[in-house]
Amino acid sequence: MKQKGIFGDIIIQEFEEQYRDNLTAFQLNERQQIYTSLPKDVLDEAISDPHQRANIALNKDDEVVGFFVLHAYYQHEGYDTPNQVVYIRSLSVNEKFQGQGYGTQMMMNLPQYVQQCFPDFNHLYLVVDAENKGAWNVYERAGFMHTATKEEGPIGKERLYYLDLDAKYVSSLKLIPGKSEENYNIHIINLEKDNEKIGFVALEKYSTRVNIAAIEVTASERKSGVAQSALRQLATYIRKHFTSITLIRITLYGEYNELRPMCTNSNFVETVTTENYVIFEKFINY
The missing domain is CATH 3.40.630.30 (Gcn5-related N-acetyltransferase (GNAT))
Structure with a gap:
């Protein structure tokens, strides 16, 4: 067939x-x-x-x-x-x-x-x-x-x-510019699936890098692969909207932080490891 x-x-x-x-x-x-x-x-x-x-x-x-x-x-x-x-x-x-x-x-x-x-x-x-x-x-x-x-x-x-091929992919997920707070260097990216907002990513913007301050997904979508799909798409979004940015960084706290495997599976590299936190980074211009 x-x-x-x-x-x-x-x-x-x-x-x-x-x-x-x-x-x-x-x-x-x-x-x-x-x-x-x-x-x-x-x-x-x-x-x-x-x-x-x-x-x-x-x-x-x-x-x-x-x-x-x-x-x-x-x-x-x-x-x-x-x-x-x-x-x-x-x-x-x-x-x-x-x-x-x-x-x-x-x-x-x-x-x-x-x-x-x-x-x-x-x-x-x-x-x-x-x-x-x-x-x-x-x-x-x-x-x-x-x-x-x-x-x-x-x-x-x-x-x-x-x-x-073992991972989950949300093909209809879109990253849409949200509200920005220039005084605090905060930029919000809305996550939309089938034209409905299902979460957001908050970025702290600096001269040549952004820090992922938060990733939030609605409860009904948390097991569908939305957060990981958003992390995969993030580099393309940043290249388009922030031409000066070359590096994405995310700091995870706690030994069993649920985002840790998502970062690894989204091509982020663990650059700093301590008892209390780890830092992942991803270069986007190469």
């Missing part, structure tokens, strides 16, 4: 032959073809290989707006990744539909879709051109973490991104 997921305005599903002509007509500009393959050039291999799965994204008019391949057990040249792994390959948005938000919608919902397709796999990876800052901002919003940089890949400098 072919996998299919309905995510708001798009459908992500396994390729079906009725869409072959759409993929034959799929267009990318010359620069994009340096970094990814046209669907027609990889489709037949993906169909014939039992470890690969070709997938498409459809809009509400049943038009093919995106394409990608999920490749189980793949090992990308130059990276040592686990055996029980899935790579996202040949990911692209049809040039005809670029700039309409379809790429972001695809990436925000890919974690849930891949969890459906590969329930026994724990690791998801993708590789992206290091110069494509717009792309890796979207990947980080979706929960991917930058784990390695290769100076000389097949397409030049590239970045490896990782996502834990």
Whole structure:
């Protein structure tokens, strides 16, 4: 049975032959073809290989707006990744539909879709051109973490991104600017899910860093992964709204603070450890 997921305005599903002509007509500009393959050039291999799965994204008019391949057990040249792994390959948005938000919608919902397709796999990876800052901002919003940089890949400098398929992801979570208290350097970020406020993050802003002063989530949503999804998206939000900030810091008090594993799973690094508190940090410009 072919996998299919309905995510708001798009459908992500396994390729079906009725869409072959759409993929034959799929267009990318010359620069994009340096970094990814046209669907027609990889489709037949993906169909014939039992470890690969070709997938498409459809809009509400049943038009093919995106394409990608999920490749189980793949090992990308130059990276040592686990055996029980899935790579996202040949990911692209049809040039005809670029700039309409379809790429972001695809990436925000890919974690849930891949969890459906590969329930026994724990690791998801993708590789992206290091110069494509717009792309890796979207990947980080979706929960991917930058784990390695290769100076000389097949397409030049590239970045490896990782996502834990065992974790929870809230694809509809949005970080929205809230009230700021400039006199106290406090900035509030509202957490919205399906257009409803379900919590907030409070930041203390300094010259080149922000401290996370508080993360609050409504009681009914506390076990759904909202706080961790917010931490994953925070770097992208800060890059957009605070261009001078290079570092996020959070101080946790108590030996069994519940946010500790969330910080680790969101690519924060423990930099100070004492009996009473720990400090986690994450650089956001690299």
